[in-house]
Amino acid sequence: MAENISSDSQNAVVRTAVTDLFGTRFPVVAGGLQFLANADYAAACANAGIIGFLTANHFPDDATLRAEIRKAQDLCGDLPFGVNIAMLPKSAAHERIEQIVDVVAEEGVRFVETTGRSPEAFLPVLKNAGVKVLHKVPGLKYAEKAQSVGVDMVTIVGWECGGHPGPNAIGSIVNAALAPSRLTIPFLIGGGLGHGSQVLAALAMGASGVLMGTRFLAANEIPAHVSYKNALCEATENDTTISLWSVRNNARTMINETTRIVAELERAHPDAGIEPLLPHVAGSVARQTYLDGDTSRGMVYAGQALGFVKKTQSVSETIEQLITEFTEARTRLRAYL
Structure with a gap:
């Protein structure tokens, strides 16, 4: 699934299946960040030229989630944003997944990031509503399963990621190199990624983009205490x-x-x-x-990408830094071709 590098389509710095699907200018997805991923964060990502996801599970009820989605729609306008729906490995009585899916479909959300168990049971509702589904998994075998049930794209996170990396201690670079021979749908690589050169490396190995979470935790738009962000920058x-x-x-x-x-x-x-x-x-x-x-x-x-978090800055400034690093890495690579 290698992509042709282009800079003249839809103002994209590089054109891939990720930028084409989401209508973004750079193939970075900013995944859901628990309590921190709200409409303001999603809008900051959209205005920076990438896509972000607000995290549905941390809104206490359908009405609050619906209001946050509508706020994101107002802030983003025609720019893309999505909703992250995290599921437990096994269904539990206290989950609200069906209700969340219904709200997402009713509100006209265009993109959903699912994670946890297979989203197969909820795909009919989402697909009927025209929602594109990106499913996040902690290993290739789970990506193959997600592909078989009909998701549009998968994200494979390596052992370096923050949050829950799954049971298999397989790193991102191994996942990236193995995935093209096992998948026919576009895939992203996540885990330990926070530098523009890594975006280029992921594309070279066949990915259509990358997932970054930790890299954005100290962003100005993240609703967290300044001491929390300073601790990340010092780590x-x-x-x-x-x-x-x-x-x-x-x-x-x-x-x-x-x-x-x-x-x-x-x-x-x-x-x-x-x-x-x-x-x-x-x-x-x-x-x-x-x-x-x-x-x-x-x-x-937080993941090992903490090594790239040096200061608090806006999401837009971070993306511009990533693009500069990507461009410099591409120039270095061309010297060897």
Whole structure:
């Protein structure tokens, strides 16, 4: 699925299946960022020439989600944005996935990013509403399954990613090189990506674009405390760790007091399940971190792309930096061709 590099179509810096599908100028997708991905963030991405996704699951009810979608529509106008729908590995009674899908379809959302279990059960409603579905997976075998059920595009995240990288410790560069021989639909690569040269490398290996999450966490438009953003800027690629091994829900977060406590609990009680961990890993604890900036506790999700987060700046400034890095890398590559 290698793409032809072009700079004269729809003002695209490079034209790929990603820029064609979403109508963007650069093949970067800014995925959903839990509580932080709202209409303002999605609009900042749209105005910067990429697509962002507001995260549906963190809105408490259908009315609030519907209002946020309409706000994003007003802010973005004709520019693209999407809705992220995160599903648990297995269906649970407290999930609102059917209701979220119905709201998305009713509100005329054009793009959805699904993650977690297979979206197969919800594809008929989404497809009938004309929604294009990008499904995010933690490995190639899951990408092949998503392809078989009819998603439009897949994102494969490697072990370097923030959040939940899945059970297989396979890196992004391996996923990227293997994917073209196993997939016929366009794919993106995520995990540890935060530099423009990596975008070019992903395209060279057959991807149609990349997913970035951690790279945007310190953006001006992210609704989080300045101390939280400063902590990200001071961190490096060495400052993350994997937790929750014992409950088979591997999570990459910043190293802090919580990860040390969780590691001790998992070593001491490997079969205890999630209950003794919940006071430390609950989403409410992490949400407080965003509000007060204290990154010493809670699961502060971030990937190895922290090495590229040097300062707070707008999403637009970050994209322009990525484009400059991409262009410089392309120039270097041409010297060898």
